[in-house]
Amino acid sequence: MTRTTNRLPFGLQFGDRILTDADFAHDLALVADSIDQLTDTLEVLKEEAAKVGLKINWLKTKIMAIEPPGPVSHPDTITVCGTLVEVVKNFTYLGSVLSNDGSVDEEVCSRISKASSIVGRLNSLWRMPHISRRTKMRIYNASVSSVLLYAAETWPLKSTILKMIDVCQTKQLRRIEGFRWDDFVSNARLLTLTSQVPFSVQIAQRSLRWFGHLLRMPTSTPARIVYDFDPKAHGWSRPRGRPRTRWKDSLDNFLVMANIAVDEAPHLAADRSAWRSQVAKLSTPHPMRQEP
Incomplete structure (x- = not known):
């Protein structure tokens, strides 16, 4: 990558800094200002x-253009080095879409x-009466929660998404506990019974912990x-229309x-212990239904 950047300047400028690529092992994510700049960069990268005896796997190579608000169209494929490369609206990189x-x-x-699939595959385990609730919850946290909340600290979240995640959690816990809809067990009682923290709260805490590292x-x-x-x-200006939810917007809510x-x-985050203690006091992002 160093040889590529030396031969052809490219990347996205943030003030006086330029970000060119994000690499992990043999995966490369190139950043460019335009499609033309990106195709030129890929040609240089191939050379x-x-x-050094390496080849680009064009079948696994995808191009994604970050869209501004409003209708914008791009071709389905772009020719790079004589090969058609697919233009996609989303793709999976390092396990995240x-x-x-x-x-x-x-x-x-x-x-x-993915999390719901794991809960279903472990259905026989949830029904075993000789396995304690504590053990089941440890398995749930290790195999289900960890999958659903992977990289959640980086998500820009709206309240509707947070609520959807919490609903998913309570459905899974009701299935594990064997509760039916007509058992009339409230969410608050369910979470207390299983000693679980709402996923929305866990996401808020993770986001703030990551923010502390960032600062x-x-x-x-x-x-x-x-x-x-x-x-x-x-000189950047906000485009017309309703602004999109940013990670900073979610973070501001969690800080409040x-x-x-x-x-x-920044001053509080410099003291790891003080920051950790303050984050632990976080309240629920949206009201949970309480016991009558």
């Missing part, structure tokens, strides 16, 4: 990879589907560069719930 509109709807639905990072790290970037200061002022967050 540099061939020099990325969408061209920045939403996590597809990712959340995928996570719920302690050096300002030169890519994640910190993106977070600190001020679009208005560099944890009684943390935005301007005081």
Whole structure:
């Protein structure tokens, strides 16, 4: 990648910094300002990879354009190095579904589907009377919660998505406990009985813990560069229409719930113990139905 960037400048500019790629093992995610710039970069990458005996798998290569609000059309395929490369609206990278509109709807639905599938495959275990509830909940947290909440600390979430995730959790717990709809067991009682924390609360806590790590990072790290970037200061303007939900918007709500002022967050995050203690006091993101 270093040889590629030296030969052909590309990437997305954030102020005086340019982000060119996100790499993990043999997976590469190139960032470009336009389709033309991206195709030129892929051609150079192919040439540099061939020099060290590597080849690009064009069947696994996808192109995704980040869409502004409003109707915008792109071709279904783009020719790169004589090969047709598919243009997609979302694709899976490092286990997470990325969408061209920045939403996590597809990712959340995928996570719920995978978690529900695991609950179904373990159905015989849930029905075993000689296995204690405590053991079942430990298995649930290890095999189901971990799958559904994978990378949830990075999701920009709306209240409807949070509610959908909580509904999924209570349905799963009712199935594990063997409760029917006519048993009239409230969500509050169910969570108390199983010693579970609502997924929406867990997501809020995870987001704030990750935010604390982010604030302690050096300002030169890519994640910190993106977070600190001020679009208005560099001539960017918000497009017409309703603004999309950003990770910062979700974070602001979680900070309010944890009684943390935005301007005081950097100072508080510098003390890991104090930050951890404050995050632990987080209240539920939306009211749960209480016992009558």
